[in-house]
Amino acid sequence: MVRITFFNQNGNCVGFEAKGHAGYDVEGKDIICSAISVLVVNFINSIEILTDDGFDGEVEEKTGDVRFHFLDKDSISHDARLLMDSLMLGIDGIRETYGKQYLKVKTKEV
Numbered sequence: 001m002v003r004i005t006f007f008n009q010n011g012n013c014v015g016f017e018a019k020g021h022a023g024y025d026v027e028g029k030d031i032i033c034s035a036i037s038v039l040v041v042n043f044i045n046s047i048e049i050l051t052d053d054g055f056d057g058e059v060e061e062k063t064g065d066v067r068f069h070f071l072d073k074d075s076i077s078h079d080a081r082l083l084m085d086s087l088m089l090g091i092d093g094i095r096e097t098y099g100k101q102y103l104k105v106k107t108k109e110v
Helices: 031-050 078-098
Strands: 002-009 012-021 055-059 067-070 102-109
Touching: 002 031, 012 078, 031 055, 031 067, 031 078, 067 102
Parallel strands: 002 102
Antiparallel strands: 002 012, 012 067, 055 067
16 A cells, blocks of 8 residues: 655645555556656656755655655745645545555645
């Protein structure tokens, strides 16, 4: 199961952590893991290329775990917030489509 935690501060999502594998199919054919990976990588690339927001991110190659957080949590740009909302929307769509047994999403106040 993939577990994604979105971290909120003062009403804004300031980061997230994604851990685990969906287990929907064998490695290389797991469409849930692939979909999540595409959304997450595209989000990070978009933040880097399309905004001036600083961030710290880490991808653990062996496990596929991802950690991301904005460096200046008090002044996240409109564009970065929009991209984060889009990521959250996409993740929620995967969960709704394929079931909660493969993807657990939670929010944590920080």
